[in-house]
Amino acid sequence: MIFSRALRRQPAFVDGMRDMLPQAPGIAAWGLMTGVAIIKSGMSLSESLAMTLLVFAGSSQLASLPLIIAGAPAWVILATGFCVNLRFVVFSLHLRPHLMHLPLAQRLAHGYFTADITYVLFTQRFHDPGHTADERRAQEAYLAGNGLVNWCSWVGSGLVGVALANFIPTAWGLGFAGILCLVGILCSLASTRLRLLAAAIAGVVGVAAYALPLKLNIVAAIAVAVLIALSAEKLRPAARSPA
Amino acid sequence: MTDLWTLAVIVGLALVTVLTRGFFLISSQPWSLPPWALRALQYAPIAALSAVVVPEVVMTQGELIDTWRDARLFAASAGAAWYFWRGGVLGTILAGMAVYLPLRVGLGW
Numbered sequence: 570m571i572f573s574r575a576l577r578r579q580p581a582f583v584d585g586m587r588d589m590l591p592q593a594p595g596i597a598a599w600g601l602m603t604g605v606a607i608i609k610s611g612m613s614l615s616e617s618l619a620m621t622l623l624v625f626a627g628s629s630q631l632a633s634l635p636l637i638i639a640g641a642p643a644w645v646i647l648a649t650g651f652c653v654n655l656r657f658v659v660f661s662l663h664l665r666p667h668l669m670h671l672p673l674a675q676r677l678a679h680g681y682f683t684a685d686i687t688y689v690l691f692t693q694r695f696h697d698p699g700h701t702a703d704e705r706r707a708q709e710a711y712l713a714g715n716g717l718v719n720w721c722s723w724v725g726s727g728l729v730g731v732a733l734a735n736f737i738p739t740a741w742g743l744g745f746a747g748i749l750c751l752v753g754i755l756c757s758l759a760s761t762r763l764r765l766l767a768a769a770i771a772g773v774v775g776v777a778a779y780a781l782p783l784k785l786n787i788v789a790a791i792a793v794a795v796l797i798a799l800s801a802e803k804l805r806p807a808a809r810s811p812a
Numbered sequence: 813m814t815d816l817w818t819l820a821v822i823v824g825l826a827l828v829t830v831l832t833r834g835f836f837l838i839s840s841q842p843w844s845l846p847p848w849a850l851r852a853l854q855y856a857p858i859a860a861l862s863a864v865v866v867p868e869v870v871m872t873q874g875e876l877i878d879t880w881r882d883a884r885l886f887a888a889s890a891g892a893a894w895y896f897w898r899g900g901v902l903g904t905i906l907a908g909m910a911v912y913l914p915l916r917v918g919l920g921w
Binding site: 613620664756776 | 817818819820824826829832833834835837851853854856857858859860862864866867868869870871884888891892900901903904905908909912913916917
């Protein structure tokens with residue numbers, strides 16, 4: 570397991586925890602709002618708890634809510650979650666050389682616990698994979714400690730949000746906080762003109778194709794936006810930019 | 813009103829988290845995505861978010877809203893403006909809700 574005693578005894582495990590602590594209040598506030606948004610969306614208590622405890626990915630949690638409530642088919646919900654999470658695919662490519670010496674189950678466990686901030690902090694601190702067994706073990710311990718603090722902060726505050734939201738009137742529409750959270754993540758991704766173009770096209774297609782059954786407007790919007798952005802890249806190679 | 817379908821979807825979303833965060837950690841063979849797929853990774857996340865968010869802001873009951881007196885329009889704009897002014901997802905939520913709640917609870921927009 571990635572939280573084995575041997576790893577917890579590593580000084581790097583504590584370093585990882587310490588680097589995450591300043592970020593924990595921000596994560597917790599966001600987790601709190603997500604917990605509120607989940608239960609205010611109309612999901613039952615056990616569904617809200619399951620989502621808060623298991624999914625551990627704020628943007629896919631929030632993006633899936635309107636689809637689950639609308640009764641979209643499972644594959645559309647999962648495909649949307651997958652697309653929203655695609656940035657993690659890029660992260661995993663970056664983490665690969667640091668973790669490939671481990672067995673598959675431990676690699677996947679490390680992947681699961683490595684959300685945005687843990688990825689940023691880990692890659693800032695460790696540019697190269699460890700050369701010796703001790704170095705590799707220290708990196709693994711740092712990643713585990715950092716991810717553990719992040720997970721506790723996110724899940725703990727999410728549970729508090731689920732619990733407290735039950736005492737707030739639905740008429741206030743606090744579930745909209747979840748959409749605002751997605752607005753913030755969307756802005757953070759809008760780092761190039763072509764990404765802005767993709768967002769604009771996807772927004773228009775998402776609305777225009779809203780009448781499609783099964784929430785297929787989301788799938789159509791992603792497909793059209795990606796195709797147009799890739800074509801625009803070819804038209805203007807100078808606009809291409811790194812991740 | 814808990815149903816097994818929703819719980820199964822939630823478990824599926826957790827597996828999607830594992831799959832995406834561990835995508836390139838699965839195979840021990842050296843491999844990579846084709847170049848077009850790597851480039852699509854640039855645009856798919858923001859497209860997916862936008863496709864979910866925009867209808868939630870500008871539509872009601874499946875129809876485009878025909879009034880500007882809707883708290884969501886002002887709240888989403890305020891949130892985005894905050895992000896580009898100061899940055900941070902938390903500030904975006906707080907700024908947006910600071911606009912949303914008075915309009916919705918106070919004016920009924």
